[in-house]
Amino acid sequence: MRPLPARFTAAVAIAAALCAAAAAVVAGGFAGSPLQAFAVGRPDRSLLWAGLAGVGVVVLAQLARLRVRAGEGHARLAWGEAAMVVLCVSLPPALVPFAVLAGVGVAHTALHLLDARRGRRRTARDLLFSVAALTVAGSCSVFAVTAIEPVYDRPLSPRGIAALCAGAVVYYVVAIGLVSVHVSAVRGGTLRATFAEMLSSKLLMVIGNVAAGLVIVWACATNALLLLLLPPVLWLLHQFYGNRLREDDDRRTWHDFAEATRDLNRLDEHDAAESGITGAKRLFGATAARVVLAGGRAYGDEVDEPAVTRSLVVGGMTVGELHLAGVPQLRSRDHMLAAYGDALAAALHDAITQDALRSMSERTTYDAVHDPLTGLYNRVALLTRGNAQLARRAPGDPVALVLLDVNDFKEVNNALGHTAGDEVLKVIARRVADAGNADDLLARLGGDEFAVLITDLAAGGDDLALAAAVERARKLGAQIAVPMRIDGVALSKEPSVGVVVAAAGSVDLTELLRRADIAMYQAKHGGQPVAWYDPARDDASTDRLALLAELREALAAGEQLSLELQPAVALGPVKPVRGAELAGEITSVEALLRWQHPRRGRLAPGQFLPVVEASELMGPLTHWVLDRALGLAAGWRRAGLAVPVAVNISARSLAERQLPETIDELLGRYRLPAELLILEITETVMLSSSPVIDDVLARIRRLGVQLAVDDFGTGFSSFTVLTRLPVQEVKIDREFVAQMSDLPKAEAIVRATVDLARRLNLRVVAEGVEHPEQRSALAELGCTAAQGFLFHPPMAPDRLSAVLRERRQVQRRHLRAEGTG
Template identity: 70%
Template sequence: MRPLSSRLVGAVALAALLSVVAALVAAFRLPEGSVDAALNRFSIFDVPAVPAALFAGAVVAMISQLARLRVRVGGGLARLAWGEAAVVLLCASLPPAVVPPISLVGFGAAHAALHVLDSRHARARPVRESIYGVAALTISAALAALVVAAAWGGEVREGLAPRQVGALCAAAVVYYLATVAFLVARLVAAGGGTVRGIAGPILGGSLLMLVGNVAAGLVIVWACSTSGFLLLLVPPVLWLMHQFYANRLGEDEERRTWAEFAEVARELNRLDERDAAQAGIAGAMRLFGVSAARVVLAGGRTYGDLPDGPMTARPLAVGAVSVGELQLAGSEPHRDRDRLMLATFGDALAAALHDAVTHHELRTMSERTTYDAVRDPLTGLYNRAALLGRGNVRLAARPPGEPVALLLLDVNDFKEVNNALGHTAGDEVLKVIARRVQDAGNDGDLHARLGGDEFAILVTDLAVGGADLALAAAVERARKLGAQIAAPMRIDGVALSKEPSIGVAVAEAGSADLTELLRRADIAMYQAKDGGQPVAWYDPSRDDASTDRLALLAELREALAAQPGEDQLTLELQPAVALTGPAGASNSGGQITGVEALIRWQHPRRGKLSPAQFLPAVEGSELIAPLTHWVLERAIALASGWRRAGLAVPVAVNISARSLAERQLPETIGDLLTRHRFPAEMLVLEITETVMLSSSPVVDEVLARVRRLGVQLAVDDFGTGYSAFTVLTRVPVQEVKIDREFVAQMLDAPKPGAIVQATVDLARRLGLRVVAEGVENPEQRARLAELGCTAAQGFLFYPPLPPDGLLAVLRERRQLQRRHLRAEGAV
């Protein structure tokens, strides 16, 4: 607790002196002989001497303070005494003007004696606190005397008339309230808590003592005025009352103390050593009322400070393990209860500190283990495992398509260093190279030593500006890195220079993982070594063993086997919009004539992949059949749901050449149509013209069986083959889709425009639908409508939409169509 300020003590002491001076002035102004007469009226054992009466009053005041009880309140101690009984006696036996100086003498003598007694046990309060206590009691006694003076009008009354009893009781209550107020002020000023938190326990614990003290004082006054022999019964009665007070206050304090102990023990549960020690120091000061405490751990670490003087030490141990020592300011506790509490608190603090120290050691060990698991022990750079793990995380965090680079370097002829200078010198060379690798990189780079004399740098901050610019930037960084590493170094007094060979691999984020980038950079690095060049970059044309395709197929197999709710594969659907009819004049087109199902792959590491990024690899593998089945089932299920909702629209699915070579394809389609109750004529299979012109008997057989099911066929990317118009007469198709390349150039180049016009004319004469792909502006739409093109597809109308988005479009279209029919009077 903080010591009382000199200003507060001085103010209270000055007020006490002024009250005493005022009382003495009032006493001298009384009529001559009135004081002697008043004192002679109150006689004990027929001893009327004025000095004896004054001395007796001072002794009463002193005894009332010597018989005290200590109560812990907040963070400090409150001392409850028999002051109310003494005030009743003094005010009943002495003139009010004499009470303040007599109180000052008696209270001062009591506190001086207590200070001497406590000093022998190292429990003495500071002198300023004793001065504050004496001054506060004197002021309280002066206020009580004022009450009596006001009630009696300056006269001295004999006996205990009701008016006198009331005045004495009021004086005792005023004294009580004043002393409580000064006590609360002292504890608050010393940082012991709030006014409410301190005053509540004091008032609750001392009200009964107030009543008993006032009753005891009145009884003594009555005995003195009746018969002095009755006073012989007072000491045992007062002793019994004192024991009763002590037991009552002790029970209350015990209850509060152990509740406070439980709260303090909870505060010890800290995982940090410093926090646990600080909580222990604060708890010890709070529980034991000491001014300072210190925790000294077994390792020599110390928390808290102690002033010079007596000290109480409590060893802290958990079983046979010594944790440290708790040191408290002041001498050893003299009560068994305090010693028991100190022992219990010490055990709790020892356990908390032991847990905190153990947690700290485990955390340090875990951090060390984690560091060793990801760091190269020689250079401190990341090791191969950390590069792969952290590198893949960084790649996944980059936006898809953003260029990244991996620089892989190998020190040329490093073995010569070990042979000539020894392995210790070789290790020093590797450390120097590691520092230069770090210095040459940027903050966002990932540096690693892969083992031996191989180092790698993952660069993710290449400037975005196309693949060529990204490769040029990565190669430039590699050359600067090589030059910096090749700078001369001095090892064991020998100047040497080691040049590296660096391989550079650049790829778009999402297109390759770290393993694949390492493989490519390794190929490039050996190309640099073989060519005698400092830097070489990965050339796919010189890579005969790409593993990216194999990894992609394995990942696709997992995607096809994903559980519902964890789907990586999804469908997007792009509507085809009619260009003819009353609604075809708007930019948004007219009625939706069909939708094309487009597969998308939301790869967990590579990001969102378009069909062009994975279908070429799939078409050459055995996964084409399950992937085709997946697309067909999803597309037919979605279209069947729209149909049940009254939003029937044909759905088109692209079928590859490899799928048409599967004889079971017609049975697969038939089973799906039956299971989902979807009309065959509302399913359109889009097949490239090259496949339709195939001379394979299996393809011809599969197409014929598909047509017998009632499924429609469409020629996709029409016009890109060598015999485009031949396919329309050879294969029974119902729809022709003009390739987007011709649509994009039809307004600017005569040949593409002529091909589009010839395709529309021929298809119209053959009774086929014509759908133009890639329509992106109103001019293209207007020209196609003018030529008589049946429908169009492109971003001018709708981009590829998720199923929910397409469903909303179909519902909106149905509402527009109904309003149009109402306007025409058709409904």
């Protein structure tokens, strides 16, 4: 509990004294002079007894108190308004403030002593404030009554009754205002909320108090014996007040209880404990609260001698204890404390369990990607994180993988035991970590194999990159071979190291590991510390050379290679046509290369194009695909089914200066308009700084051929492509389409792409659409067209021609049905 500021208390006390003096002077002036006010209408002795009776009335009114909710704390309401009505009628105005001061002082001093015996301590400053505040309210009240209509020693008139009511209201507002300041300063909370809550709580009581005061005045004026009937009536009225205030207090308390228990639902132990402490203070009026958990952890205030201690138990298991200090007698709130303790115990138990599960999950996640012995990444982490690092590198940047294997490691286990072997592996892991750079990815693959992925090689050619990687590998091997002492035995273990260097984007980490493993075994079998990858000694590379020879034969024969075609469909509204549905028209057809190998079976482009791109066959293969695709498009056009055909063009093909002339010659041979050819180019190629590629793209655009950005969003500067180059179409990568419903980031990328393309007047085609929900979402975003198994799978040319004719007939029937055909 915060102490009431001393300056504020002193100010209220001084105001009380000044108000009493002002009331004595100003109010007394209405009777001619202050001295005359003491003797008007009765002898001095009679006036003395009247004054003592008035003090007694104030004492009785203050002793009959009711506890009421006030903001974050509580206050006491009394019968002060009824006492003021009686005092204003029975005493000269100048004596009323002094009667209030004396009566309130006596009553509150008695209450102060009674509270001290019950263990509830109130400071002298609180007592002084209570007396001063009510004296100020009483002085303001008598001043208001006298200003409107003096009522002392006069028959009550309607104006006099109105003056008494106004005086009671002034007393009510001033007293409530000062008490609200006190409560908000001591207990916290806003002054406005506390003041409004107390005004509404006592409004009905004020009306009853004024009525009771007027009845007492009427009974004294009519027949004093009637006063004997008032005590039971006033007692019943007091009980009614009490029940009404308790109901209101219980309703607010249970509302606070619901909010406090709802606020306990935290997944963090600290947050749950702090919420429990805040709620306990608010609900039970505690000055201090502390939660002590079974494990010894504690939260909240220091509580030396808790007035209330509640065990927090869930299912027979003790979670901790709740200590409260400065709590008034709970009485009927014992059951609330029990319920709150159970709710807090459950919340803490859930939070502790959640913390344990979170720690377990973090540990499991850590263990899933780390080697338990050395703390380095394991093979799984090397593959996933290594591929991620390769994807972040610019295409063509040199990267290296260093793979090392400790020679004759079994000798350590056989001679010193597996514990010593583990210590050797830990020492090697530390040396690998010390020798690596900040950007290196370090991993223990298992047993005595370690790997280092190096991505910060300086560009300058393959030979320079390989030399730098080999030098790093030699230093690493030398550092590992430095003698170490294990169990008092000095030993040195030398590794065999394999090095492979490749361009980022050309291979994945699995391939790098395979090549590094070949190099490492070359070093081990050759008796040298370091060896680098030699493609000539790679059986898989020999197989690739055979693949190139077989492709050359396939191009010459022309029977094994074929094209499959997959349409892109406009995402317009779906309209019913005689029991069927008419989807959007086919906007373009993508040509997909297939190879029916006589020995290997059916091969997709990804299985042979990486080999072809590094050979001289890329040009002839591109020419074959263009020739075949344009021939098909020309046939569709002659049949009245003009549809653009899209062909994927690689970076290697765009580097050939004669490509525009080849395209122009083929378009002329088939008499096909240039706009019916779409070249799909990846964004990384379009962003190439090669002047040859820039020149080739510019010449192709001058022919009238359309350009499309393929696999948009998977590169490094996606949106730059749309503003830098004159493209007509954007194809959103299937990965983002598949993840739209699950990943907000993917949906945001698609939305941003569609919005930007619309502003640039570009078509947007979404790849890999397989579900109606994806189609609806893309159409709602404004995507132009879509391609995927939901509409059409890749199909043979004959099947596509049939589909085009069928859709043309359906569209004609639709136009006739609409009355426009």
